[in-house]
Amino acid sequence: MQNKTNSLSVATLSFSILSLFVPIGGLIFSIVALILAKKAKAQIQQTAERGEGLILAGTIFSYVGLAIQLIILLLSMFGILTYFSVTTG
Numbered sequence: 001m002q003n004k005t006n007s008l009s010v011a012t013l014s015f016s017i018l019s020l021f022v023p024i025g026g027l028i029f030s031i032v033a034l035i036l037a038k039k040a041k042a043q044i045q046q047t048a049e050r051g052e053g054l055i056l057a058g059t060i061f062s063y064v065g066l067a068i069q070l071i072i073l074l075l076s077m078f079g080i081l082t083y084f085s086v087t088t089g
Helices: 007-021 025-047 052-088
Strands: none
Touching (some): 007 025, 025 052
16 A cells, blocks of 8 residues: 655645745745645654655745745835835935
8 A cells, every 4th residue: 555645745835836926925835835844744754655756846946936036025125216216316
């Protein structure tokens, strides 16, 4: 009988994919996915379930999503500051 796939590893991958495509909320999804990845890894070590590949993919997508969201946030802040410095200056 094969071991089942850990449900937290599936949730990790799902949240990490959302972090790539959801503006602003992607920051929250990335953080949630990273927390779930840590919990899923601990569960897999205890229960010998499958899902280590899902955790790895989810972790990579989470970091990429986090980087994208931070870049978007910084560019938005820079754009707002530039707009106000030009219009009021």
